[in-house]
Amino acid sequence: MNDYPYEFELERIKERIKESAATTIGLQLPEGLKRVATEIALELYHATGAEVIISGHSCYGACDIDEKLEREVDLLFHFGHTETFPFYKREPVVKGKNKRKLFFIELRSSVDVKPVVEKAAVEITGARIGLVTTVQHVHRLEEAKKVLARMGKDALVGKSRGLKYAGQVLGCEFSSARVPCDEIMFVGSGTFHPVGIALYTGKRVIAADPFSMQISIVEAEEQRKKRYLAIARTLDAKSFGIIMSTKSGQFNLDKAISVCRKADAKGLNAFLIAMDDITEVSLLGFKVDAYVNTACPRLAEDFDKLSVLSAEEFEVVLGERDWGDIF
Numbered sequence: 194m195n196d197y198p199y200e201f202e203l204e205r206i207k208e209r210i211k212e213s214a215a216t217t218i219g220l221q222l223p224e225g226l227k228r229v230a231t232e233i234a235l236e237l238y239h240a241t242g243a244e245v246i247i248s249g250h251s252c253y254g255a256c257d258i259d260e261k262l263e264r265e266v267d268l269l270f271h272f273g274h275t276e277t278f279p280f281y282k283r284e285p286v287v288k289g290k291n292k293r294k295l296f297f298i299e300l301r302s303s304v305d306v307k308p309v310v311e312k313a314a315v316e317i318t319g320a321r322i323g324l325v326t327t328v329q330h331v332h333r334l335e336e337a338k339k340v341l342a343r344m345g346k347d348a349l350v351g352k353s354r355g356l357k358y359a360g361q362v363l364g365c366e367f368s369s370a371r372v373p374c375d376e377i378m379f380v381g382s383g384t385f386h387p388v389g390i391a392l393y394t395g396k397r398v399i400a401a402d403p404f405s406m407q408i409s410i411v412e413a414e415e416q417r418k419k420r421y422l423a424i425a426r427t428l429d430a431k432s433f434g435i436i437m438s439t440k441s442g443q444f445n446l447d448k449a450i451s452v453c454r455k456a457d458a459k460g461l462n463a464f465l466i467a468m469d470d471i472t473e474v475s476l477l478g479f480k481v482d483a484y485v486n487t488a489c490p491r492l493a494e495d496f497d498k499l500s501v502l503s504a505e506e507f508e509v510v511l512g513e514r515d516w517g518d519i520f
C-alpha cells in the first residue's frame with residue numbers, strides 16, 4: 194500500500210469493524226486500485242478477524258455500489274468516491290442492527306499539487322480562473338489557490354450543487370466549475386473530466402496532472418464541434434437503442450422511457466437496452482443505427498465505432514431543441 198499515494202484510512206476502518214462487531218465485510222475498489230485489494234483484505238482480516246469479501250465487479254464511480262455484496266455483508270467499504278446526492282436516491286441496503294452498511298473511503302492523495310499548479314499557471318490567459326478537482330485532491334485546493342495568487346491570478350473555487358466539497362467535480366457533475374472566470378484549471382488525471390468541464394462551461398480548460406506533471410489544454414469549441422459531428426452522423430438514423438444502466442446510481446427508467454416515447458412520436462424505432470457494464474463490444478450485436486445514452490456520460494468518450502448521443506443531443510436530432518441550447 195505504501196506504493197500508492199493515497200490515504201486508505203485502514204485504522205479508521207478497523208475501528209469501525211470492531212465497534213460494529215461486524216463479522217463479514219466487503220471491499221470495493223476502483224479499477225486502477227484493484228491490485229491493492231488483497232493487501233487491504235489481509236490486513237483487515239488479521240486485525241479484526243472479520244471475513245473479507247472483495248468485490249470483483251467494475252467500479253467507476255459513487256454510482257456504482259456493489260449492492261449484491263452490500264446485502265450479504267455487515268459493512269461495505271467503497272474506496273475512491275464520496276457520498277453524492279444523485280446516487281443516494283437509491284434504496285439503502287440495511288441488515289439487522291447495522292443500519293448503515295456503506296462507508297465511503299475518499300482516498301485522499303498525498304501528492305503535492307503545488308508544483309503542477311505552478312507549471313500550469315503559465316498557460317493561463319485571463320486574470321480569473323475557476324479551480325476544480327476530484328475528491329482525491331480537494332483538500333489541496335487552498336494551497337493551489339495560494340500558488341495562483343502569488344502568480345497574480347485570482348482563483349475561484351465554486352460550490353457544487355450535488356457533491357460534498359466545494360471545487361469537487363465528477364464526470365457527470367460539474368456545477369462547481371460554473372464561476373465567473375475566464376478559464377478553468379482542473380487538477381487531476383485523465384481527459385474525461387477536462388472534456389466534460391469544457392463542454393459544460395464553454396470555457397478553455399487547463400488540465401494539470403499532479404502525478405505525471407503533464408499539462409494539457411482542452412478547448413471548448415473543439416469539443417463542441419466533435420459533439421455536433423456526432424449529432425450530424427445520426428440525422429438519417431431510423432432506429433435507436435436507448436442505453437440504460439442497471440447500476441443503482443445510473444438507472445433512470447423514466448428518462449429512458451421518455452426518450453423512447455419521443456422517438457416513437459417522430460416515427461422512429463427505439464428499443465430500451467439495459468445492462469450493467471456497458472461496453473461497445475456488447476452493443477455491437479444489436480441491429481440499430483445509433484444509440485442514445487441515459488447512463489454514465491463517459492460512454493460517449495469510450496466508444497469509437499458506434500454513434501452515441503446524450504438524451505439532450507437526441508432532442509436536437511428530433512428537432513425539439515436547438516444545438517446552441519444544449520451547452
Ligand code: SF4
Pocket residue numbers: 253254255256257363364365366443488489490491
Ligand atoms: S461520471 Fe459516470 S461513473 Fe462517474 S459518478 Fe458519474 S455516472 Fe458514475
